């Protein structure tokens with residue numbers, strides 16, 4: 094499952110350049126029976142199977158034995174991907190990008206034995222309020238978002254600074270050539286070459302977009318006085334438009 098996403102684009106380049114190293118471990122390799130059993134029935138019944146604790150503990154112990162004692166002293170995140178974890182965000186990705194090592198544990202079936210959560214993992218992450226069949230896609234989401242924040246991974250380090258969620262807001266709209274497509278024009282200001290005006294327009298767009306699509310994000314962001322005024326102006330204009338729309342329904 095991991096082969097394709099890790100073998101092209103920015104992730105592949107980062108791996109090839111030695112900026113990150115991703116090691117996959119199959120918990121079946123940490124079983125001791127003929128059938129390489131990793132799951133069993135849940136105690137006291139219920140649907141599906143549960144991942145046994147022993148192979149997961151052994152896999153993690155084997156991986157951590159190669160990591161320095163200093164880091165193991167509480168600073169090595171051992172993350173369980175689970176729909177019950179804290180909701181993943183750009184802020185968490187940024188935080189995780191500061192560690193030398195991360196261990197991600199992917200569940201399957203009905204999930205993992207509770208003792209893994211209680212006595213092995215240091216963090217639990219969910220990528221959204223929905224349930225997937227396994228932790229592999231969530232792990233890929235975490236890896237992708239963390240790796241692109243590592244120094245040197247993106248072509249220009251500035252490209253991760255302007256992006257949506259990097260400062261808590263959504264990014265401004267982007268245009269490329271042609272200047273006119275099917276009669277739809279690129280905003281004139283972007284062709285003006287006036288960098289100060291373009292920066293002002295972009296900041297206004299950032300605020301407008303966030304207000305229209307994710308007003309909850311604005312509440313958590315620190316804005317300067319001019320920006321707060323803009324939010325008030327745009328907010329009342331937006332309310333008026335919505336009232337007109339509602340009354341014409």
Ligand code: SAM
Nearest residue numbers: 174175176200203204219220224225227228231
């Ligand atoms: N029975 C579990 C529950 O209700 O919480 C769900 C198990 S789910 C079918 C199987 C595995 O997929 C989980 O152990 C977890 O690793 C992964 N998974 C599913 N949804 C996820 C999500 N939203 N975020 C992170 N991991 C998820």
